[in-house]
Amino acid sequence: MSTRQTGRVTVKVDGDQLRSKPGATAQMGGVRRAYEMSDQGETVFKETLQPGMIKCTMQHCADTDLVALRNFVNGTVQYETDTGLVYTMAGAGTTEIGDLANGEVEVTFMGDPLK
Secondary structure, three states: OOOOOOOOEEEEEOOEEOOEOOOOEEEOOEEEEEEEEOOOOOEEEEEEEEOEEEEEEEEOOOOOOHHHHHOOOOEEEEEEEOOOOEEEEEEEEEEEEOOOEOOEEEEEEEEOOOO
């Protein structure tokens, strides 16, 4: 018996589907643990919180509104897989829009940890 592996991803911003190219990524965010060894041989760790992040390269077309994407804040970004899993990032906003070149632009969103 085989299990389906995620192959394709759809990125949505406040419900609107982006024309994302293959290779969109998601960092779940949440608790991050850093482990260290003391001089006495004891392992200790500390926790910090990390925001969630979704990054994709979009195809730029006549109806692509980069100004609206640049100004996007406090919304919802979804990372939908072709295996049926949907990861949602609330409180999200655009943190970076890359260079527009050859009809493509990379967009990075950050927000609450993905759920």
